[in-house]
Amino acid sequence: MILRTTAIVLAGLLALPGHAAPASDARDAFFANLGKLCGAVYEGASVAPDDGGEAFAGxxxxxxxxxxxxxxxxxxxxxxxxxxRTWIVTRTPAGLTLQHDHRHADGSPDEQTMYGGAAGSDGSAIAQRFRADAYTARLIPAAAANVWTLSVSPDGRKLSYVLERDGKPRFRAELLQTRVPNR
Known part of the structure; x- marks a missing residue:
């Protein structure tokens, strides 16, 4: 009886805001894999679009x-x-979210910050797709149909960030590990 009561209390605590739910699906596996890379540094470039007109080109x-x-x-x-810019991946009781935190040089928030979305159940342990949330749609109406994908190669040496809008590729960055994670 004590063990059952303890399990019920723990489950209730994990359901509170700010407490992550126990691992249960690919979103949790992705978060765990990303966490294993803490301290890793990745360098690379924008690979799409390749017309040179994109703000991150070169x-x-x-x-x-x-x-x-x-x-x-x-x-x-x-x-x-x-x-x-900082990408923030958060574990929530409902799964995972990705937010884009944009700051000015003095540390104050940009007027377009904390936009992003939630991962569906269709991702994997190495890739998650985050569909724009309602906050993003209000903040940046053109981004209402955005889908951001974060992926890490199985060996952890490559990190990819992809943005799609209206089902079409808009931006892709490919980054290779230059410093291994803290162990």
Missing amino acids: KKLVATVSACSASEIRIPFVVGEDAS
């Missing part, structure tokens, strides 16, 4: 998997000299 892209906890992983994403 700029060095660097993503660092950092600030990893049981419920959140922060990945600062530097474009050239611009360190204003």
Whole structure:
């Protein structure tokens, strides 16, 4: 009886905001795999579109998997000299979310920040697709149909970030590991 009561209390605590649910599907496996990469640094470039007209074209892209906890992983994403972006992957009772935290040089939030979406149940342990949420649709109406995909190669050496809008590719970054995770 005591064990059953303890299990019920723990399940109730995990359902509270800010507490991650126990691992149960590919979203949790993806989060665990990403967490194993804490401390890893990835460098690369924009590979699509390849017409040179994209804002990130020709700029060095660097993503660092950092600030990893049981419920959140922060990945600062530097474009050239611009360190204003951080991807935030959060474990929630409903699954995973991806948010884009944009800051000014003084640390204050950009007016277009914290947009993103939630992962559906169709991802895998190495790739998750995050569909734009209602907040994103209100903040950036053109992004209402966005889908962001984060993927990590099975060996952890390659990180990809893809943006689709209206079912069409809009941006793709391919990054290779230059520093291994903290172990």
